[in-house]
Amino acid sequence: MSSLGYAVRMSLKIALLGLLDAKGPASGYDLAKAFESSISNAWQAGHTQIYPELVKMAADGLVAVESEGARNRKIYAITPEGARLVRSWLIEHQPTAAMRSEVALQAFLLPLLDREDAIEVVLRLRRQFSERLAGLECRPVVKASGFGRYALRLGIAQGRAALDWADDTLAELREAGRDGEGSPAETGPRPPEAGLGASEAGPGTSAAEGE
C-alpha cells in the first residue's frame, strides 16, 4: 500500500513477537494476559486484535503454531525470521512521538475552567497518577533483572514527573486564589490571546505559540 510498506504500523506485531521472544511459546490467551500486566506500561491490545494478528503472522512465517489438545489451546512460537524482524525494528525504527493523551488534553484545556473546578480536576488527575505510580512501584521487577525493567522504570519516572506537575499546578492555582480573587481564565469567555482566526486580526500576528 504505502511506499514504506515496512516498519509502519507494526507495533502490535512487534509487541507480540517481542513477548514470544522474551518469554517463550505462548497462546493468544497468554499474550492477551501479558498485555494486561507486564507490557501494559508500553502497549495495550485486546484479544480481538491479538487472535487475528497471530493468524496473519503465522501465514507470514513470523511465528509457528502448534495446536495443543487441551482446551483448544494453540501455542505460538517465534521463528528465526520473526526474531530478526523484532531486532531490526528495534535498531532501525525511529519511533514517532505522536501524542494522543486524554490527560494532556485535560491539562491543556484547564484554563477554560474557573479556579475551583480546575483544582478539582487536577486533584483527580493527581489521584490517578498516584494510583498508577503505586501500581508500578510495587512490582518486583524494578530493581531486579526482570524483562520489562527498562520500560517500567521509564513509566515510573514519567509518573513521578506527572505527580510533580500536579503538585506544582495545584500550588499555582491556590496561589492565584489568595490574591486577585479572579481566576486568570474566568475574566471573560474570550481573552485577546492572538487568536487563530486570521480574518479578524492584522497580518503578522499568527506567530504566537508556534512550534
Place this chain on the structure above:
Amino acid sequence: MSSLGYAVRMSLKIALLGLLDAKGPASGYDLAKAFESSISNAWQAGHTQIYPELVKMAADGLVAVESEGARNRKIYAITPEGARLVRSWLIEHQPTAAMRSEVALQAFLLPLLDREDAIEVVLRLRRQFSERLAGLECRPVVKASGFGRYALRLGIAQGRAALDWADDTLAELREAGRDGEGSPAETGPRPPEAGLGASEAGPGTSAAEGE
C-alpha cells in the same frame, strides 16, 4: 451505540471545541495548524479528520458555521452548548491511562538486544527526547500565561524524566559492559524467566510480573 454513549471517544471533538473556546472563531485550516503547534503536545489530528468532524459538530449544534467569502474560508465558532460540553467533559470525564507508545515499546524490548545495539538504541532515544524537549522549552508560553501552559509544563516535565531515564539506562548498560562482559540478555535466546506458556511449567508459577 454503547451504554455510555456520552464522553467516550470524543477527544477530537473536545480538542476542537477547546481550541475554538480558547482562541475564538477559526477555520478548519487554522485548527489543523493549531494541532501542529500549540496543542501538538496533547493531541494530534490531520485536516482529513478535522473537516468532517467540524461538519458533524455543526449538525449537532456544538459549533456555528459562517462562510467567509475569501478563499472558501469557513469560520467555525463554538456555541454555548459546545462550551457546556467541553466543561462537563473536563469536570466529569476520568481520562483513560491507556498507553500506546512506540518509545515505551522499544524500552520494553531493549533486553532483546545485545549491549552495543541497546546502547545505540538508547542513544537515539536520548537524542529524540532532547530535541523534543528543546522544542518545548523554547516556547514563550512556559512561564507566561499562554493558554497551553499547563500541558506544556507537563510535557517538559515528562521529557526531562525521559531524558533522565535514558542517562540512567546508558550508565547501567555501560556498567554491565565493564565487568562480566556478557550482556545480561544475550546469554541465551530463552532464559528461564517464569514464562507465559503455562503448559510447560507447573502450576503456581504465573505470578511473575503480575499487575
Place this chain on the structure above:
DNA sequence: GCTTGACATGTCAGTCCTTACATGTCACTT
C-alpha cells in the same frame, strides 16, 4: 448433577485514523 467461573478462541459491526488523491484560490515572483 448442576452451577459458577476461569480458560480459550473466535466473528462482526461500526468507528477511528492515515494515506493518497483531488480541486480550487490567492499573492508574489519571474
Place this chain on the structure above:
DNA sequence: AAGTGACATGTAAGGACTGACATGTCAAGC
C-alpha cells in the same frame, strides 16, 4: 503571462481498534 507556494477544503480506500456477540472446555464447589 506563467509558475510557485501557501492557503483552503474536501473524498475515498483501507487498515487499526473497540465493544458486543458467540461458542465451547474444564475444574471446583454445592
